Amino acid sequence: MILAAMLAVPFLGALGMLVPLPGSPRRVTRLARLYGLAVSGVTLVLAVAAAAAFDYGRRGAQLGVNVPWAKSIGLRFHLGVDGISLPLVVLTAALTFLCMVYTARALPVPAGSRGGSPQALIGLVLLLEVGMLGTFVALDLLLFFVFFEVVLIPMYFVIADWGGSGKDAAPRARAAANKFILYTLLGSGFLLVGILIVAVNAHTLDMTALTARHGAGLSHGLQVAAFGLLALGFAVKTPMWPLHTWLPDAHTEAPTIGSVLLAGVLLKMGTYGFVRIAVPMAPEGAKVWAPWLGLLAVIGIVYGALACLAQRELKRMIAYSSIGHMGFVLLGIATLTPVGLNAALFGNIAHGLITGLLFFLAGAIKERYGTGDLDALGGGMLAKAPYLASILTFAAVASMGLPGLAGFWGEMLALLGAYEPHSGLPRPTFITFMAVGGLGAVLTAAYFLRLLSRVTHGPVAERWRTARFADVRSHELLAWTPLITATLFIGLWPKTLLALTDGAVRLLLGAR
């Protein structure tokens, strides 16, 4: 029941925001913020309670809710968590809460004359949370798809109505939002067909049953087709090269909390779908497609890194860095081994924490300097705002995969998986992928160090010398400290996550 409550609270909360609040605009804003903080706080408490109630000795799905919903098509309201989804659920609830904390002082203002009230924004973010949490706890294929799609609409409005900055903010934000929703809807079309192929031929929508079957009952050809379609759908969301071009635009235009949730949670829904649905339900198809998936993944790693190396805009650069990091996650999935999937799940969480933090920082920098252009920023941030620059340095170093911080383990295990992929896959090919991925890791370090060198080092640029702005503020520190602590903690003690995912992943793959 705890899971149902965890979905119900933000859902009812979002509905509650439809009721007009009384009082002056300022009062409404304050009330809306407090409301969002409270609702997402309760949701976080419920997510943590779920983690506490979770039996860590068992591998399968737990805390289930399973009631019929639409009997005629066999749809059931089936929820549950296991070692794969639990960390993502906690991450989602925590990031949403931290976004609310951040919003409590710095609410994005709709640019231009667009009518976005703070009340609407809070409601949309809560609705977004329902979709994200639901995707991770759904155990019915159609229900999964519903939640997967629910996410798109609030995100569309968040980007379109609160996004953009500077000149012609409104049309640019609108264009980015359009691209985001059309592109991902196109992917969802493929995804739906793939889901239907699996469901119709296996005569069930129950994900636990389908996983336990490991593709039995689906012919080879069907599995190849199903995996291809499912992968296409998830790859757009992840995003995988070359289906990534919606991401930089959406990230650049989205408001800070939009970017944080987009990078921190939405991208994970794609890779989660790979791990939860595509790989276990069509394993034969996965074996056929895996080398191609691996190839596109390593291209993504190197391509993303190179694109970052010549990028001029801060948020755009972080967006491209996501493509590289998700490449490592996809490479882990492509190996079809327990270690590879563990890597993918670890990489998901690490990327959520670190890139979430990076987007928070990018937002804070843009807010202070009024620009994200690296040339305009100049340098010397360590002199101008030492704490901000230090946290940026921490986040960049974590993101480049420094051992001892969260980013390392996902990357390292993905490469380890590629060294010894599933026995049905061509090993020399994957060893090549490993080598290229390793070079990508060097390039990743290169662009982050270039960023630090350009922005934090050097003398303060002339135009900023007299400018005055605050260093890290308290609400920012409140929102960031948990992310920093978590990055450090799971980096130093990776067992927290690996012990959790390893059993579930082995069950998924039918391994020992």
Next chain:
Amino acid sequence: MIVVAAVAVVLPFAAALVGMLFGHTVSHLLSPLARRVRKPAPGTARRGALVLARRMPANGPALIAVVPVAVSTVLTAVLAVDQLRHPASHVGTLTRVPTGTVEITLSLQVDGLASVVALLVCCVALAVQIYSVAYMRDDPRYSSYAAFVSLFTAAMLLVVLSGDLLVLYVGWEVMGICSYFLIGHYWHDRATSRAAVKAFLVTRLGDVGFLFGIFVLGLAAHSFQIREIIGRVGVMPHTALLAGTLLLLCGVAGKSAQFPLHTWLPDAMAGPTPISALIHAATMVAAGVYVVARLYPAFFFAPASLAVLGVIAAISMLGAALAALAQEDLKRVLAYSTISQLAYMAAGLAVGARDGAVFHLLAHGAFKALLFLGAGCVIVTVGSNLMSAMGGLRLAMPVTFWSMTVGFAALAGIPPASGFFSKDTILSQAWKAAHDRGTPSAGGWYASTPLTTRPAPQGQAVVLTWTVKPRHMMGAPVPHIPSWVAWLVLVTGLLTVVITAAYATRTWLVTFFGERRSAVRAREATPLMRWPVAALAVPALILGFFGLGSAELRPEWGMAVISLLCAAAGAGGVYVVWNNDPALDPVRLLGPLRPVLRAAFYLDTVYDVTIVRPVRALARLVVHADERVVDAGVEGSGRGARRLGGLLRATENGNAQAYVSGLFAGVVLIVVAVVVLT
């Protein structure tokens, strides 16, 4: 003992965290106390330790930095003494981390090699921390500086004491990032920032190979634990062993600044001088050599890797020594000399002198840290890194002069300083390897005896677990490397002795003798800086005699005489040239070669042209292609759909006549079709 080792590692780490977050808070808390102490009782002399006692308590960051390292030094000394009395290998495991394949074990391994190197690390770190209190006194960011030095110390101790290769790798990379931060301490200077980035990226490039080497060895041995891997080298497939060790060498070359990945080290001298002493001379750069020594049985059974190591070492040894000869900057002389001396250690490992290499590592750690810290004193006094500004400092700075004289003697291999003994061990082992042509020896320290059999984890029938027993025999065993490699090592080694003596003499003479070249009034550095230098002179001088107890490390007279003659030739040559005109730099004799050597054979330019610029061009190409090709495809499909819609819309024009005509035409078509087709 494992607990002691764990505490020794964790203490500096905790110090780093606390120092980074609360360094100044501690200062504030302590200041009332300090004010009371600082008021001197009438009649007390303001000297040495008392000044120290008065200044320390107010300085929170310094206290947080120095005390934990001091405790760690004591703890590692306990470890080393324990190992001396009862040599044994202890392994302690905290936990095992599942990965889906081979587990990672969070474990420490304490043995003779590890404990003695850990002691070196702590001693140098302690000396550097104390020295830094004075050296960085006026630096506003001393707190973060000291915290990073503590973090570095913890990471290096982790590398030294780790029992698992992946845990070692964690320490290995954390050292790299600390090196980055500390080189870039003076970040407002763009050149310094670039040097820091370069140092990190070049070593990271090697580290990727290192990580892959760990994968290869770990999966072949079904364990990442060092003990297990060493135990299974005999039963591992030879290709895996060869590939794994060769890949490890990438990381070794990066960290230990060996050709072709050495170019970062001279630039790293942009960092504060105590950092150069700690990280870029005594400890981090020695980590590569240490890892090879730690995994020596694996390399021993893969002689081709050792041969590669020998060739790399020979090139680095001679090339760097030549480059050192022509440098103008005192720190860069020492940097190139570090590359060259590390190459000695690598060469020693290549020809089978493991103990000799570790001996040289220890000796070098002492005398090079001494030279750097001494150079720091000189630089602070003179106010410049350039040797053209020094000269004649002998009388003004007696403590620094005599300490550095010991350091230079050890560097050049002049007895009785430590460098003479350790270098001689390596050279005589090279001589032996050149002649023995790999005769398998009856047994040495690596002699393996099968101990137990245990079921293999991955379903193989039975894997023998071997144990490595240290056993002191006459001389070390010789690996099966080709004899030309041993000859190469020997000949370049002796040539390098000549050049090393030459540049050591030149630097010594130009810095301390002759005319004063700068107007600054030279005087001795502060006691906090002076005394760590003097303290390091003791091991630099006498460490060599500790080797006399072991047959393997005892000097062999033939080789000793030859290398002494070589050193005398180098030193004497420079002295004669210098004596002609003490005001001039003796390197002027090199003539047209001088700029080539000073630029270290233009390797940086070559890398810039062949690697850095193409990558940048590629990056710009990718950004361009992403907008013009990939994204244009997406946008194009959107526009295409809209245009297609526009075409179809043309028929929906609201003209009733057109609709009726269309309707009529359709009816006609259908009728015709029905008539024709039926």
